[in-house]
Amino acid sequence: MSRTALLVEDDGAIATVITAALEEDGFSVSRCDSIAGRDRLLAERRYDVMLTDVMLGDGDGIETLAAVQAAAPQMPVIILSAQNTLDTAIRATDTGAFEYFPKPFDLDELVRTTRQAADSRSAATADADDTAGALPLIGRSQPMQEVYRMITRVLRNDLTVLILGESGTGKELVAEAIHQHGARKSGPFVAVNTAAIPSELIESELFGHEKGAFTGAVGRHIGKFEQASGGTLFLDEIGDMPPEAQTRLLRALQSGRIRRVGGREEIATDVRIVAATNRDLAPLIAAGRFREDLYYRLNVVTIHLPPxxxxxxxxxxxxxxxxxxxxxxxxxxxxxxxxxxxxxxxxxxxxxxxxxxxxxxxxxxxxxxxxxxxxxxxxxxxxRPMSDETAAQASLPAALATWLADTKLAPGTLYHAALAAFEKPLFEHALARTGGNQLRAAALLGINRNTLRKRLSELAIDPDRFSATN
Structure with missing residues (x-):
């Protein structure tokens, strides 16, 4: 017996394409273009899965889903929408929808997901909260749709989330959205910028300290882990955390318990961890500046924020x-x-x-x-003022242009000469960062070790000169 699907879509062209694709996959598809038509068809028979647009001619497809789900709680619902905002994604998730697809969508992925939904014959149920208020994330571009979809997938669980993105992309806004619309929204949201805290104080800030634990500790201090109990702890700029604090953080994440600085009692933690960084952690791991085991503990679900x-x-x-x-x-x-x-x-x-x-x-x-x-x-x-980072980025092409203008080279040698002039300081920098360790330097550069060794020989660079023992 073929699977049955109800498609509620008022765009005729889109409905035709979806219907053809589903029927080719073996579905028997019923179509309508309104909420009234949907209700009429649902009254006549049961369906394995329903796909519905949000904005229909006679109402909002999401707002009217409650009655449908009450009558057919086991029917998975897939929501399609051209209203590509985080608000729409959140509303779709709050209904207990099986999946949310912003338009335009990948047709093969839609068919595959519809098949999975029909086979499961179960839809999550959740009380819909009022999320009509303004949300901090703005954008309907395709890159932001992927961000919204990832956010909605972590709302109903406590998985640790790592947010990656350049400075200024809104990583804290994503963390706030996860908290405000997740299961811990009634608890506190505590944010801490680990790069802004002196290394000697970061453990006290995270885990707290007892009176007399160190000079200046005139009383007990409750750390961020305890302050965020029942809610979300947002660790920003995690890539800049000192190594000793990384060890303590890893232990807390593994055991679910902390100990205040200077204290003996272990305290159970009840927080969701959301971390963020604008750094590429792979070279930091290769250089021994970020713990690999902590990276894997934090990197359960990754959300990449586009520049x-x-x-x-x-x-x-x-x-x-x-x-x-x-x-x-x-x-x-x-x-x-x-x-x-x-x-x-x-x-x-x-x-x-x-x-x-x-x-x-x-x-x-x-x-x-x-x-x-x-x-x-x-x-x-x-x-507009130019930041140090922007100035550095702007100075590189300028320096290259000056070098090209001042360098007299024979015809046919310019490319290789310029490449060598750029490669030599680059390789020397990688060796200096890794103490002359060629394996780690190759990982930092993103090339294999044999290529590195070959270029070091050709550029007359002695890796021993950068050895930590020298």
Whole structure:
């Protein structure tokens, strides 16, 4: 007997494509384009799975699911939506939907998931909470849809999450979203930037200390683990945590217990751990600066936050949002011309969303007209401060251009000469970082050891010069 599916979709072209794909996979598909049609078909027969759009001509497909799930609690529901916001993803998950697919979606993945849902014949049930309020993450681009889907998959469990992304991409906002819409939302959300705490104090900050544990410990201090009990502990910039604190953190994660500095009593912990870093942890592990076992303990579920340059379609919505926030805080109300938005979308935004926010506030303050045009954007971009990281990135091509202009080379040798000039300091840096250990240096560079040894010989680099014993 073939599987049965009910498809509720008011876009005729999309409905036709989905129906054809499901029927080719052996499904018997019934179609309708409204909530009324859905209810009529459900009253007539049972289905193995239902696929439904959100915005239908006669109502919201999510808001009206409660009655469907009450009547057919074992029927899995797959939600499709062109309203690609985190709010929609959260609402879909809160209904107990089997899966949520933002449009456009991968048709093969949709068919595969529909087959799995039909075979399972069970849908999760969950009380729907009111999540209609504004959420901090903004963007409907495809990279952000993947972020939203990953967030929804960790809401109903306590798995440890590692958030990876460049500075300014919004890693703490993702952590807050996981907490606010997860099972621990009634508990505290405690954030700690491990890079901002002096190494000699980080254990006290995380685990607390007893009176007299060290000079200046005039009383008992409750650490972040205990402060976050029943909720979520967000460990930001985890890649910069001192090695000795990494050992204590690993022990706490493995045992589920902590001990205050200077204390004897072991205290059971009840926290969900969400960690984040803008560092590439692989070379840190290779260099012995980050514990590999701690990495695997933290890296249960990974969420990669895309840099802003990979989601230019979101820049318009983000900038308008920040201009609205600026107006709410007392700055003049501004709007962007279409040409200004296009100009913003062509910028690299090395500081990511944080840099865009600062630009929007500066534009709200300094623009002379209510509408921000390309001339104003160009002037503000030219005047924006350059971070040390941005300056370093900008100086590299400039230095290369100067080297090329000043170097006189015979025809046909420029490429190899430039490559050698770049490779030599790069390899020397890798050897210095790893104490002359060629295996770790190769891992840091992302090449195999034989290639490294060959290039060291060709570039006349002596690895022993970088040995930690010298």
């Amino acid at each position: 802003l340059r990979e989601r230019p379609d979101d820049i318009a919505a983000l900038t308008r949002h920040f201009l609205t926030l600026a107006a709410q805080e007392g700055l003049p109300r501004r709007r962007l011309s279409d040409e200004a938005i296009e100009l913003l979308q062509r910028q690299p935004w090395r500081g990511n969303v944080r840099e865009l926010r600062n630009f929007a506030y500066r534009a709200a303050l300094l623009a002379r007209e209510d509408e921000i045009d390309t001339a104003t954007v160009s002037q503000l971009l030219a005047d």
